[in-house]
Amino acid sequence: MTSYDYLILGHGLAGATLAYELRQRGRTVLVLDETRPDSASNVAAGLMNPVTGQRFVLTWLADELLSAAAVFYRKLEAEYGQQFFFETPILKLFSSVKEQNDIVSRSADEPWGAFVEEISSALPPITGVKTGLGGIFIRRCGYVAVREMLAALAADGLHNGWLRHETFAWNDLVIDQTGVTYKGAIQARQFVCCEGAAAMRNPYFNWLPITANQGEVLDVQCDGLSTEQVLNKGGYVVPLGAGQFRVGATYRWPPLPLGTTPEALTELGQRFSEMSDQPFTVVDQRAGFRPAVRDRKPVLGTHPAWPVLSIFNGFGSKGVMLAPRLATHFANVLEGTEALWPEVNISRYHSLYISVPSEVGVSS
Ligand SMILES: Cc1cc2nc3c(=O)[nH]c(=O)nc-3n(C[C@H](O)[C@H](O)[C@H](O)COP(=O)(O)OP(=O)(O)OC[C@H]3O[C@@H](n4cnc5c(N)ncnc54)[C@H](O)[C@@H]3O)c2cc1C
Numbered sequence: 001m002t003s004y005d006y007l008i009l010g011h012g013l014a015g016a017t018l019a020y021e022l023r024q025r026g027r028t029v030l031v032l033d034e035t036r037p038d039s040a041s042n043v044a045a046g047l048m049n050p051v052t053g054q055r056f057v058l059t060w061l062a063d064e065l066l067s068a069a070a071v072f073y074r075k076l077e078a079e080y081g082q083q084f085f086f087e088t089p090i091l092k093l094f095s096s097v098k099e100q101n102d103i104v105s106r107s108a109d110e111p112w113g114a115f116v117e118e119i120s121s122a123l124p125p126i127t128g129v130k131t132g133l134g135g136i137f138i139r140r141c142g143y144v145a146v147r148e149m150l151a152a153l154a155a156d157g158l159h160n161g162w163l164r165h166e167t168f169a170w171n172d173l174v175i176d177q178t179g180v181t182y183k184g185a186i187q188a189r190q191f192v193c194c195e196g197a198a199a200m201r202n203p204y205f206n207w208l209p210i211t212a213n214q215g216e217v218l219d220v221q222c223d224g225l226s227t228e229q230v231l232n233k234g235g236y237v238v239p240l241g242a243g244q245f246r247v248g249a250t251y252r253w254p255p256l257p258l259g260t261t262p263e264a265l266t267e268l269g270q271r272f273s274e275m276s277d278q279p280f281t282v283v284d285q286r287a288g289f290r291p292a293v294r295d296r297k298p299v300l301g302t303h304p305a306w307p308v309l310s311i312f313n314g315f316g317s318k319g320v321m322l323a324p325r326l327a328t329h330f331a332n333v334l335e336g337t338e339a340l341w342p343e344v345n346i347s348r349y350h351s352l353y354i355s356v357p358s359e360v361g362v363s364s
Contacts, residue, residue, distance in 0.1 A: 007032070009192070009194060010194035011033035012042075016041075020072075021328055030163075031163045034167040040291065041288075042288060043286045044320065048143065050062035056092070058110070058112055060343070064325060065325045068328065069144075072324035080156070089138060090137070090232050091138075091230070092136045094132070115140055116138055128224045129275065129277075130277055135233075137229070142230070146320060177306075177307070180308055190309075192312055194313060195313070197210070207353050208352065210291050210313060212256060212292070213316075213317075215288060216249065216285060217247065217285070218284070219284040220247055221243055237271075249317075250267055
């Protein structure tokens with residue numbers, strides 16, 4: 001029997017950031033991950049955008065989240081000798097005169113601070129970009145090569161024994177008040193579920209309002225488009241290097257398709273053409289499932305009946321920006337040095353919990 005402080009299910013952005021944080025504190029950690037190609041983290045464009053949505057508002061804790069994320073990704077770069085975080089301005093292109101007027105008129109009162117530097121109805125020409133009605137440059141943001149970063153971490157984990165590639169089997173888990181035992185061979189005092197949208201099938205947490213939201217991205221080759229900024233107009237165009245760009249993303253609620261769809265191919269191609277006048281060829285199309293929560297905030301905390309079980313999930317469409325700061329916060333909570341922030345506390349959904357017969361492996 002091998003004993004760990006923490007057994008973590010899932011090595012997407014959630015599991016990876018939390019495992020890293022706990023290992024930094026000297027805790028023993030084992031992560032189990034089945035490497036799903038349709039995990040959200042494997043598909044994500046990796047954008048960190050502090051000012052979003054149709055109303056163009058500053059996102060929750062933007063300043064704090066972005067600062068923590070930049071420190072985290074830079075630290076991993078130093079550790080693995082590879083660039084993951086690309087600090088790049090986002091050029092939000094106005095979609096209509098109304099949007100242009102709304103944003104310009106609100107600009108004096110909005111707390112965008114240093115994130116929004118220039119609002120311009122007449123942008124200078126930018127190679128390959130349809131600057132039409134002008135736009136806004138958003139600063140202190142950029143994108144993360146999530147897949148590459150997780151691959152570097154996973155290689156480390158496999159080599160150093162803190163990660164195993166395997167499918168977790170709920171029937172092999174035994175829980176008591178002091179910890180969990182898995183397959184009769186692994187013991188841990190805390191089991192943290194970070195399985196993204198697969199949480200809908202988690203027998204202990206399937207009462208939470210976490211829903212899979214399917215999204216698709218295209219990777220395109222386009223040699224005539226400037227790579228100095230991310231473009232945003234409904235969708236986004238993220239420079240990947242070597243003349244390639246990621247175009248995203250679609251949002252689709254159940255019933256969910258399996259795999260990529262011709263509708264998304266058309267929709268994303270049109271989005272690209274709304275932002276660029278350059279020809280392009282599609283080199284890849286991928287689909288994944290975001291773990292979306294009813295109130296659009298992550299869900300963190302321990303199970304109402306089993307304090308040795310916890311969840312770190314619900315990162316929706318903003319995992320890249322949210323996960324590093326919340327991993328530090330949740331590690332503090334698990335280690336008993338900080339109380340859970342109310343906005344992300346699982347207790348806001350406790351009224352949905354009833355002891356579910358499908359809970360398996362509980363030893364009384
Ligand atoms: C098309 C698309 C574009 C996106 N673009 C962005 C973006 O630009 N910026 C941004 O911030 N966010 C973006 N997101 C959202 C972002 O990807 C998510 O917020 C984030 O990746 C969620 O991470 P996670 O670890 O919770 O879940 P996941 O990435 O889904 O990871 C869950 C992990 O659990 C593992 N797992 C599940 N079940 C089991 C099991 N039974 N046994 C073993 N392992 C298991 C899976 O293999 C997977 O590795 C995008 C998402 C999609 C789909």
